[in-house]
Amino acid sequence: MMDLDEVDHNILRALMSDARMSSKALGEKLGLSQPATWRRIKRLKDAGVIKGRRLLLNREKLGLGVTVFLGIKLATKGRVSLEDFERAVSAIPEVLSVEHILGLYDYRLKVVARDIPDFERILRRRIMTLPGAGQVEANVLLSEERRRGPI
Amino acid sequence: MLDDVDRRILRQFQASPEASVAELAERCALTTASCWRRLEKLESSCVILGQEAIVDWQVLGFAVEVSLRVTLDKTQTTAFDEFINKARDVPEVLEIQTFLGRIDVRLSVIARDMAHYQDVYRTRILSLPHISDIEALMHVARIKSDEILPI
Numbered sequence: 001m002m003d004l005d006e007v008d009h010n011i012l013r014a015l016m017s018d019a020r021m022s023s024k025a026l027g028e029k030l031g032l033s034q035p036a037t038w039r040r041i042k043r044l045k046d047a048g049v050i051k052g053r054r055l056l057l058n059r060e061k062l063g064l065g066v067t068v069f070l071g072i073k074l075a076t077k078g079r080v081s082l083e084d085f086e087r088a089v090s091a092i093p094e095v096l097s098v099e100h101i102l103g104l105y106d107y108r109l110k111v112v113a114r115d116i117p118d119f120e121r122i123l124r125r126r127i128m129t130l131p132g133a134g135q136v137e138a139n140v141l142l143s144e145e146r147r148r149g150p151i
Numbered sequence: 152m153l154d155d156v157d158r159r160i161l162r163q164f165q166a167s168p169e170a171s172v173a174e175l176a177e178r179c180a181l182t183t184a185s186c187w188r189r190l191e192k193l194e195s196s197c198v199i200l201g202q203e204a205i206v207d208w209q210v211l212g213f214a215v216e217v218s219l220r221v222t223l224d225k226t227q228t229t230a231f232d233e234f235i236n237k238a239r240d241v242p243e244v245l246e247i248q249t250f251l252g253r254i255d256v257r258l259s260v261i262a263r264d265m266a267h268y269q270d271v272y273r274t275r276i277l278s279l280p281h282i283s284d285i286e287a288l289m290h291v292a293r294i295k296s297d298e299i300l301p302i
């Protein structure tokens with residue numbers, strides 16, 4: 001675990017809202033020299049605190065109007081291999097994320113589709129046919145916001 | 152509207168958000184100038200919304216991640232807004248999503264360990280307004296998390 005000071009927190013906060021900011025611009029904003037800022041960013045990356053960046057795209061403008069979260073319970077536990085299920089579900093392009101969870105469901109999937117009929121097609125042809133897929137619960141996403149977290 | 156070249160650029164850019172315009176142009180078999188012009192246009196038309204750094208909370212010592220699925224008391228017309236506003240004040244809340252379905256809101260909450268989680272849950276989450284039911288799903292593993300859109 002890595003100990004961060006207030007300056008590191010400020011750097012993380014800034015890069016979480018705009019990862020493209022240069023170390024020069026960031027340094028000016030925080031009152032640090034460009035090399036000092038660069039070293040701190042490098043340290044955060046090397047330690048794995050910053051594990052990459054994500055391009056934020058407008059799903060609607062790309063024709064992906066519907067996002068659905070699916071809770072999936074595996075039908076016959078012990079009989080299906082979790083690896084087989086995970087491999088098959090991860091290979092579906094419309095499935096953006098797969099999480100293994102404990103509780104009411106075994107897996108949580110985030111699925112994008114053009115519209116509701118398109119979602120139904122993905123659900124029937126690709127999700128329900130997965131090895132071991134049992135009960136499925138769908139919740140259609142209305143809004144989503146990411147917070148900056150405890151830093 | 153987006154054409155095939157735009158889609159090619161977005162596919163490549165999504166796969167490697169750190170790539171420079173020159174690198175991106177090469178992968179898309181475009182000149183740097185035309186790739187740059189297209190990127191400019193994709194940004195000014197808000198197809199590309201920006202880039203965010205991805206922080207690994209586990210590296211920062213937040214080992215526990217819980218998905219809280221909340222049902223609200225919808226007899227209160229202001230329930231959604233009031234709940235979400237208060238949830239924004241809890242630093243450990245990483246994501247706030249609203250849904251059409253069996254559940255109304257989902258909060259993604261992180262904590263250092265189970266004792267910390269219990270403290271956050273009791274003092275910060277249970278005091279949020281208009282909750283009629285909460286269900287907790289414990290996060291075990293992230294199988295796929297790239298959030299790459301099928302373009």
